[in-house]
Amino acid sequence: MLSEAQVQSIAEDLYAQHERKEMFVPFPDRVPTMDDACRIQDAHVALLTSRLGTTVAGYKVALTSKSTRDWLKINEPCIGQVLGNRIHQSPYTVPLSTYVRFSMETEICCIMDKDMAGECTIDDVRNNLRSIHTSYELVEDRGADLTRLDAHSLVSDNSWNGGIVIGPPADKTLAMENRSGRLRINGQVVKEGNTRDTMGGSPYAVMAWLIGHLGRRGKVLKAGMPVITGSIIETQFPVAGDVLSFEVDGMPACELRVA
Numbered sequence: 439m440l441s442e443a444q445v446q447s448i449a450e451d452l453y454a455q456h457e458r459k460e461m462f463v464p465f466p467d468r469v470p471t472m473d474d475a476c477r478i479q480d481a482h483v484a485l486l487t488s489r490l491g492t493t494v495a496g497y498k499v500a501l502t503s504k505s506t507r508d509w510l511k512i513n514e515p516c517i518g519q520v521l522g523n524r525i526h527q528s529p530y531t532v533p534l535s536t537y538v539r540f541s542m543e544t545e546i547c548c549i550m551d552k553d554m555a556g557e558c559t560i561d562d563v564r565n566n567l568r569s570i571h572t573s574y575e576l577v578e579d580r581g582a583d584l585t586r587l588d589a590h591s592l593v594s595d596n597s598w599n600g601g602i603v604i605g606p607p608a609d610k611t612l613a614m615e616n617r618s619g620r621l622r623i624n625g626q627v628v629k630e631g632n633t634r635d636t637m638g639g640s641p642y643a644v645m646a647w648l649i650g651h652l653g654r655r656g657k658v659l660k661a662g663m664p665v666i667t668g669s670i671i672e673t674q675f676p677v678a679g680d681v682l683s684f685e686v687d688g689m690p691a692c693e694l695r696v697a
Contacts, residue, residue, distance in 0.1 A: 440474045449481035452595055453489075455580070459538050462580035462598075464591040472516075475593035476655065482596055483519045495522035495663060497652075498545075498575055499644050500597045501589065502637040502668030515637060515668070516589060517648065518597030524576070525664060528605040529693035534678055537600065538580040542676065542694065543669035544621050544684040546614065546633060546641040547573035547604050552661050556653030563642040563649075568662070570612070570641075572605040572619070572684050572692040575666050577673065602666055605684070605692030612688050615640045619670050619686035631670035633686070641667035 440448075448468055455462075469475050487493055498518040534540050551568035578600035592598065617633045637644050644667035649659050659665070676682060682694040 439471065440469070440477070445474065445477045445481050448478050448594060449485055452478070452482050453485045456578075460580065461538065462582035462591075462595065464582070464586055464588050465594075466588045466590050469590040469594055472590060472593065475590040478594040479519065479596050482594065483521075486521060486596075490521065490523060492521045492523040494519045495525055496520035496602065496665060497648060497659070497663065498597060498599050498602070498666045499637075499648055499668050500592070502644055514651075515644070515647065516593045516597055517651065518593075518599040520599055520602055520664070520666075524599070524601030526601060526603045528603055528691075529695065530603045531695040531697050532576055532603075533697050537578050539578070539582075540600075540675070540696070541577040541579060541673050542682070543575045543577060543673050544619065544629075544631070544671045544692075545573050545575055545602075545666040545669050546636075546686070547571040547602065547664050547666050548641055548645050549664050550645075550659060550661055553658050554649045555658040557650045558646050560638075560640065560642045560646050563645045567610050567642075569607040570610050570614070570689070571607055571664075572686050572689050573664070573666050574603040574682075574684060574692060574694055575599065575669070576601040576603065602664060603692060603694055604664055606690040608686075608689035614642060617687050617689075619684065621671050621674065622683040622685070623674075623676060623680050625681075629671045629674070633670055635670050636668040644668055
């Protein structure tokens with residue numbers, strides 16, 4: 439287990455690397471456990487919120503695919519914290535100049551209507567849901583070599599979250615266990631996916647996992663916080679000038695432009 443001084447030192451290093459727009463280099467030897475990675479993430483995010491004058495206003499859940507978790511030799515997903523000044527509404531234009539390397543993922547975003555923490559069920563999530571949306575995660579991987587990815591380095595660097603874009607609310611009574619989605623780039627469908635491909639076959643299963651995970655770490659998912667629940671389509675790397683539309687059957691589309 440890392441000392442508090444070691445945790446803070448790694449967090450400061452990460453903050454400085456982002457400021458200098460340095461490429462991401464994994465550092466698994468510095469982070470022996472996933473608990474250490476979560477502590478580094480908390481320290482890194484505390485630096486960001488303090489220096490950027492914002493707060494943690496949402497969460498992302500990463501690595502919801504079992505095949506990816508098996509590859510990284512971990513047995514559960516990971517989280518990232520979404521800063522308030524990085525939450526955007528559709529349509530949104532993302533400036534590539536602010537990223538070392540930009541990519542995006544298509545996700546279902548859930549917002550709860552009451553504070554929740556600790557163990558809960560999918561039915562608890564459904565019963566306390568405020569709204570559900572199509573969304574994007576804006577990813578800053580700083581040009582990482584994706585063949586050398588390790589979970590401890592990823593989580594320490596706040597799971598690479600660069601923000602989220604949220605579409606209009608959908609009918610929250612929609613069944614989400616088997617709902618098809620597609621990504622259009624410049625009007626053409628380029629990829630398709632399904633909500634069943636997320637952990638537990640539903641974004642609500644991901645939400646139940648997250649709420650339990652936060653409770654075990656002494657945290658609360660607050661009412662109104664958006665949570666993106668894992669991509670239903672593999673990561674994409676759009677370029678300047680691209681216009682994206684993420685559609686899920688029965689839900690309003692989320693729109694993104696790249697500049």
